Amino acid sequence: MKTLDSSTQASSPGSLSLSNEKLKELRPELYGLKGKWLEYREKKSAGYSQIEQIREHIFYGDSQPAVVLSVDPLIIVAYSEDLDCVVPLYFSNIYVKKYRLKEKTRLITVNTYMRGPKLQEDIILGPNNSGVWFGFHPIIAEFVSDDLDVIEMRKLKIDEKMWEYVYKLGGEYSSKYPNAYRDGRPIYSQNPATIRWF
Template identity: 30%
Template structure:
């Protein structure tokens, strides 16, 4: 079949499946009955909402899923996540992105694609053109009045690659094809989800994190902190979770953190926010830090960290009134939030972001770093050194507890402070 989806009903009940037709408007977006052990194919060309319900419309599951050739979607019951298999690889070629402010004319030779379209084509600003090719080709660009030209021989190595045109006085920017095309699309779509979520909001941080999430670091931190082998953020059914995490790191408030303790079991970071004028302490098992810390080097006490936080509104929820009990508000607290959720950037974003970590930390007032240490001294006097929140993404908003050591299941069975 052409690109799209194949939904297999592996349950023992009749289901009704519908898939939006955003990427193929001529396709039928209505519901289709799928009996047990049967399947239905849906031609589509990109990301779509896949929705499945039972006969009486009392149970429903849905997910935003990328097309494949086809993408296989297995339904095993409403109490189980959808299982998705997708190893789609696009046809080799060149995608020329016009990132300049003017319309250009583009030509790609067709020595590796006999009979391929090699005519000049107009590409407006912000648009792209794709031509299927399979190796070395001449890529040429000219102005519409033919007064400016530039070109280059480029090898796509049998993959679909992107070539950015920035202007006639700048070199082409050639992007290597990702090792896993679908994984790259998964991550790019998660970024778009994060951006759409931010655009739909009504607030912005004074100093946003500007970062993206490392799937490897986040997966590793979760497993070695909780001891639970959950689904990877790279899994198809984790697209929204990854999007939320990227939204947190990209648009959350960037503030100071300090490594305040390093023991054989734990690295502890005091995470500050001006919204409460307070800290909470995050704990990270040494075995996790040895894999996720920058360059896999354990930080020393006093090392500066970048913390990116989001916040819980008090709202009308009776469970989120006042302030979460492990937060002691300072005199400059804005007194409008119930809780904050701090991520330590160096432990959850890729090391390639190191220049941005430094840039953000350089914008923090020098006196504030000293204040964070004083707040840690006060925290330790009030709670003891072993009272902290777990630092993996799924645990950062939970109440701090007293942790004795990091041997499983020791810290998963920690006793909350009364």
């Protein structure tokens, strides 16, 4: 691994390959001439590109349940077992039809985690958090990978009560922080939620 912390290992790694077609739809600026220039700058400054980071993220990161909380606007809550919490992710409504989404549709998030002295301000820690991490970066698997068989197999391993728990946490979060969502696009989704007005 070149971009991720290799001192830890996910208990349930995503093991997914990246679909450039899907990522391009989410992040078109990472491709074409603009993308080439951006990649050059990123490799010069950080040693790797955003695309390389996303590719490693969904392969080595921790796969967890995610649930559609609403479709208008499209809000998906991504769960972290390590933090025992959800964060809401906002996406364009074009994905509702594209992926046939409805409220409570089950998806998979692949998470990487952050250390630090301060908890991300949009996180509501659950009672079963590990106490190790201060934040996480979720990526919705279905939106960046064509490995649907792998994704479906992961879903089958998640207990029914866990799916219900994630949806419940999403509702509680929405009640406490209405209109507070993260930009769901990869890389941006590591940033804490901001208030949006629709």
